[in-house]
Amino acid sequence: MTLSWTTLLPVLIILSSLIPGLLIFATPEAAARRRIILNMTGVTVKLLLVALMLAGVSRGFEFRFAIAFLPGAELVLRGDALALQFIALSSVLWLMTTIYAIGYLENSPLRSRFFGYFSLCVSATVGVALAGNMITFLLFYELLTLATFPLVVHRGTPEALRAGRVYLAYTLGGGTVLLMGIALLHSIAGTPDFVPGGYLTSLADEHALSLRIAFGLMIVGLGVKAALVPLHGWLPQAMVAPAPVSALLHAVAVVKAGAFGIIRVVYDVYGIEATTLLSLTRPLAWLAAVTIIFASVRALQQQDIKRRLAYSTVSQVSYITLGVSLVGPIAAVGAIVHLVHQGLMKITLFFCAGNFAETLGIHKIQEMDGLGRRMPWSMAAFTVGALGMIGVPPIAGFISKWYLATGALEVNQDWVLLVLAGSSLLNAAYFLPLLYRGWFRAPPAGGWHENNFAGQRLETHWMLLLPPLVTALLSILVGVFAGSIFSPLGWSQFIVNREFGL
Amino acid sequence: MNAIELYLTLGIAVFLLSLHGLMTLYDPIRRLIAVNLMGAGTFLVMVSLARRSEVPDPVLHALVVTGLVVAISATAFALRLIIAGSKNDKTDSGGGNRKP
Amino acid sequence: MNFALLSLAIPLFCGLLLLLSGRALRTRTTGFIVIVSTVASLVAAWFALQEAAAAGADIMLNLGGWETGLAIRLRLSSLSALLLVFTALMHLLIGLYAGLSRDGIKRDYWALSCFLHGSLAALWLSADLFNLYITLELLGLTAVAMVALAGPKAYKPAANYLILSLAASLFYLLGVALLYGRYGELDVLLLAPRTQADVITRLALLLMTTGLMLKAALWPLHLWLPPAHASAPTAVSALLSGLVVKGPLFILWVLWSEVAPPTLAQQIGPVLAIAGMIALTAGGLSAMRSPHIKTLVAYSTVAQLGYALMALGLLLTWQLPQMHIALWLFVIAHGLAKASLFLAAGEMQSSLGTKRVDGLRGATQTVPVAMFAFAVAGGSLIGLPPSGGFLAKWVLLEPILSEPGNWPWAMGVLLGTLVSAAYIFRIVAISFDRAQINPLDINPDRVGHWLALLPALMVWGMALSGEWLIRLLAGGPV
CATH class of the missing domain: 1.20.120 (Four Helix Bundle (Hemerythrin (Met), subunit A))
Structure with a gap:
């Protein structure tokens, strides 16, 4: 193996958050400045490296790093276009979430532990993205579970511990099932690198039953993190975690790792041809459709802001699965672009929910009356996120839904339009009341529960305010400039052209 | 049934009988004696197996001798442990941990 | 040589x-x-x-x-x-x-x-079967003496351990005597081609297997292990669980894969494999319920030996010699991980002044390094990639999954993974409790905590040499 920059770059991208993470563990609690410097250096280096890889991949460079692990299954890190979509998202959102978390956790205990695991969590996420075969994917997928658990139970209260146990029971169970699926697949076809178009087409006839079972096992394993109904139970519970953790779990790390895995399995392991041949797409599409509608209905029933957002995540992430299972190029673009779009919008919503809770002690939807007058900026960002989720142009969510809808028509799956329309109506039904209360109701006569930062120039701490504004702006920009090649949409086109051999 | 077969059966019977003792008795000294009897049964089997040929088989005798040495030293060690343990039980019946 | x-x-x-x-x-x-x-x-x-x-x-x-x-x-x-x-x-x-x-x-x-x-x-x-008996006795006597090092409180479990160990050796010895009487050979390689599936051979093998399973604390003959291992001094518990029980396992493997005639081996294989699956579940459940830290770790040994037993049983059932790779990878990974677990458990006990699992509330704050060692080593027991435990599990799964007829055995691996995750994370979750932290009893010993972490890091490092280990155990030139 020759060591060149194309070999090392994937490793460096992981190390750029792993090493700061390990150093942060060793940082004394009081050395806040050192911790911030470590965090920020890590983020900056990672962003630069990702930009480098982005430039490289768009010029056709191959980034691949491999070491021996099991017979017939190396550990492979590979930067391809699809991986970059996910890495770029997680790096940018890591930056935002780090800033937010520094502000959010100011003066709270155990910050070294928190930021240490936070960095490990990002390293694992990036590893999931860069994984070049199923074994490597499994490795980082499990590490992600381990790195997020301490974040979920960070508060250490009985509720947090209960949520943590539920989280572990789901994710470790899912991981074991995934392992079974991968091992079964390995016994049939070995574990080669991911390839556009998959590597199972020639085996589909001979091993139909085994391949179907392996697919089922892997989808169950991945579906736990992607929160496919009925495997979503952990997600609303995990809301007890601190706001930056929820933001990261929902928008980037955990649910996206599951969804990303489903994309990989369908496109790069089975391939569209084999998936269709084994008639696996239809059940997957139904599963996604049921999840979308069911979770939206559940969201409508929630009175707690974060729990409503949690069910909304369950529903929105399944758009990705839905788009993947339609196996048409346009729907595929919609799915892959939604990976980024949902991340931007959902993280905005979570940041804002965290701001409401931190500044005014607001947790319930009824308490949001008149919020727009006290916190106009946060409320504006929240509005952008919510409208985007509903699918109002030109915000990012509209682009996703548009591509999913036209993609469904292209492959003659008209029923999907009904699902999308129903879900958009439900989105509107559970988001618009919040916006209405925030902007058009009068503030409560008795004042707020808490009133931090009152009378100051900004409505809340600047580190809490900046991230949602940036991500809200980004959600609009990626929608407005969707036509450019370096927008998420343009890049998704690039990926899909390779996958479908267009 | 010739003499060798008789001894073999006897050996096995002793082994099984003392095994029963080991499993049902509680007192450590009695259990130790049971184990020793199991040993006696085993050695009886070995010695009678050695007698099957005209010239007694030296290998089996060597094994029995080694086995006896092991058994004696182990018994001594076990007795020492049991006695020390029972003394400890008498003197230190209320002691406990600092914390639960 | x-x-x-x-x-x-x-x-x-x-x-x-x-x-x-x-x-x-x-x-x-x-x-x-x-x-x-x-x-x-x-x-x-x-x-x-x-x-x-x-x-x-x-x-x-x-x-x-x-x-x-x-x-x-x-x-x-x-x-x-x-x-x-x-x-x-x-x-x-x-x-x-x-x-x-x-x-x-x-x-x-x-x-x-x-x-x-x-x-x-x-x-x-x-x-040589008799040499093996001598080493087995030496091992047993030394191990008992080491348990007794913990002082008067350990004398009782040590004496019980000794008596059972002696009885087990006699079972083995009687079996050896019968085999010698039947074939006139003690050497494994000379005996191997001559054995036949007759009554005396069956009886001898049965006796030896019983003795060895008792010595190796294989289910259902495991009841002596938790008190003995839990009452020993910390370093000794680590040696006992990590190494000593593997000795009789080795003999059991030699006995069945080399000495016993294949027809008999195929008959006993499923029995051993099922005993292994039960060990995994029953040992794991006992670990989950155990109120004391060290007893939990000791029961986890009972459970983990179930993996080894399962690998041995399937090796015999299918007459697949390469399954011994899984068996020995389990042994090595378990040894290293268990050393870490016992050392970490012992350090936490002495730092926090408690033997109980409840006493670990807030341990991530009070004894972070030892707790981390416990979690990392536990990860290998669960079999999370890329630890040594994962390596072993992977090698075990391959032949199970390659034939649809063998798939039911995968349930054993699935159960084992879930149960071990349950008892390891029972401890880990408690240690994150911030509501009622159990304060330090004495100032923790930093060196001890880091040394407890060392074997755990090594078992995860096994991943780097995974392919090499597998090829080495496969027997061909490396």
Whole structure:
């Protein structure tokens, strides 16, 4: 193996958050400045490296790093276009979430532990993205579970511990099932690198039953993190975690790792041809459709802001699965672009929910009356996120839904339009009341529960305010400039052209 | 049934009988004696197996001798442990941990 | 072969030397001597491994120049060489802990650990059923003496351990006598082609298996293990769980995969495999309910041995010799991980002044390094990638999944994983409790905590040499 920059770059991208993470563990609690410097250096280096890889991949460079692990299954890190979509998202959102978390956790205990695991969590996420075969994917997928658990139970209260146990029971169970699926697949076809178009087409006839079972096992394993109904139970519970953790779990790390895995399995392991041949797409599409509608209905029933957002995540992430299972190029673009779009919008919503809770002690939807007058900026960002989720142009969510809808028509799956329309109506039904209360109701006569930062120039701490504004702006920009090649949409086109051999 | 077969059966019977003792008795000294009897049964089997040929088989005798040495030293060690343990039980019946 | 003999002789010689020196040396000096000799033994074992790997076949040696059949015959295969390295490494890691951690250990530990090391090395190298009996007895006696090091409280479990161990040896010895009476051979390789599936052979094998399963604490003969291992001093618990129970397992493997006729092996295979699955579940459930930290760890040994038993059972059922790779990977991964678990558990107990699982509330804050060691080692027991435990599980899963008819066995692996996750994370979750933290009892011993982490890091490091290990165990040239 020759060591060149194309070999090392994937490793460096992981190390750029792993090493700061390990150093942060060793940082004394009081050395806040050192911790911030470590965090920020890590983020900056990672962003630069990702930009480098982005430039490289768009010029056709191959980034691949491999070491021996099991017979017939190396550990492979590979930067391809699809991986970059996910890495770029997680790096940018890591930056935002780090800033937010520094502000959010100011003066709270155990910050070294928190930021240490936070960095490990990002390293694992990036590893999931860069994984070049199923074994490597499994490795980082499990590490992600381990790195997020301490974040979920960070508060250490009985509720947090209960949520943590539920989280572990789901994710470790899912991981074991995934392992079974991968091992079964390995016994049939070995574990080669991911390839556009998959590597199972020639085996589909001979091993139909085994391949179907392996697919089922892997989808169950991945579906736990992607929160496919009925495997979503952990997600609303995990809301007890601190706001930056929820933001990261929902928008980037955990649910996206599951969804990303489903994309990989369908496109790069089975391939569209084999998936269709084994008639696996239809059940997957139904599963996604049921999840979308069911979770939206559940969201409508929630009175707690974060729990409503949690069910909304369950529903929105399944758009990705839905788009993947339609196996048409346009729907595929919609799915892959939604990976980024949902991340931007959902993280905005979570940041804002965290701001409401931190500044005014607001947790319930009824308490949001008149919020727009006290916190106009946060409320504006929240509005952008919510409208985007509903699918109002030109915000990012509209682009996703548009591509999913036209993609469904292209492959003659008209029923999907009904699902999308129903879900958009439900989105509107559970988001618009919040916006209405925030902007058009009068503030409560008795004042707020808490009133931090009152009378100051900004409505809340600047580190809490900046991230949602940036991500809200980004959600609009990626929608407005969707036509450019370096927008998420343009890049998704690039990926899909390779996958479908267009 | 010739003499060798008789001894073999006897050996096995002793082994099984003392095994029963080991499993049902509680007192450590009695259990130790049971184990020793199991040993006696085993050695009886070995010695009678050695007698099957005209010239007694030296290998089996060597094994029995080694086995006896092991058994004696182990018994001594076990007795020492049991006695020390029972003394400890008498003197230190209320002691406990600092914390639960 | 000379290197292997050296690796065996160094600890025995060192142990004798310490015994003769009596009280002349200070405890620290004793520890130092033992650690140096363990390093020497490790280096010798490493060269022996190179030799065995290069040879690609078993190397035989008749001690004292006697002819085959009378002589004590030793056999060096790549497996036994690997086990030599593993034994020396475990002794080194645990010896470092015993020597450098603040609690220290009684002087007698050092001589005993030398004998333990020597008798295990002799066991891996023996190719003769009676020699194996001698090493087994030596191992048992040393192990009991080491349990008794914990002081008067441990005398009772130690005595019970000794009595059961003696009874188990007699079962084995009676079986050996019957086999010898039937075939007139004790040498494994000479016996192997001659055995037949008749009544005496069955009876002998049954007796030996019972004895060995009792010694190795394989389900359902495991009840003596948790009290004995939990009451021993920390370093000794680590040696017992990590190494000692593997000795009888080795003999069991030799017995069934080489000596027993294949028809009988195929009959007993499923029984052993099912016992393994039950061990995984029952041991895991007991660990989940155990109120004490060390008992939890000891029950996890019972559970994890279930994996090894399952691998052995399936090896025999399907007559797939390469399944022994899974078996020995489990043994090595479990040994390292269990060493870490016991050392970490012991350190947490003494730092927090409690033996109970509830006492670990807030342990991530009070004893972070030890708790981390516990979690990392636990990850390997669960079999999370890329730990050694994962490696073993993967190798075990491959033949299970390659035939649809074998799929039900995968349930065993699934259950084992979930149950071990449950008891490991029972501890980990409690340690994150911030609501009612159990404060430190004494200032924690930093060195001890870090030394507890060392074996856990090594078991995760096994991933890097995974392919090499698998090829080595497969027997071909590396």
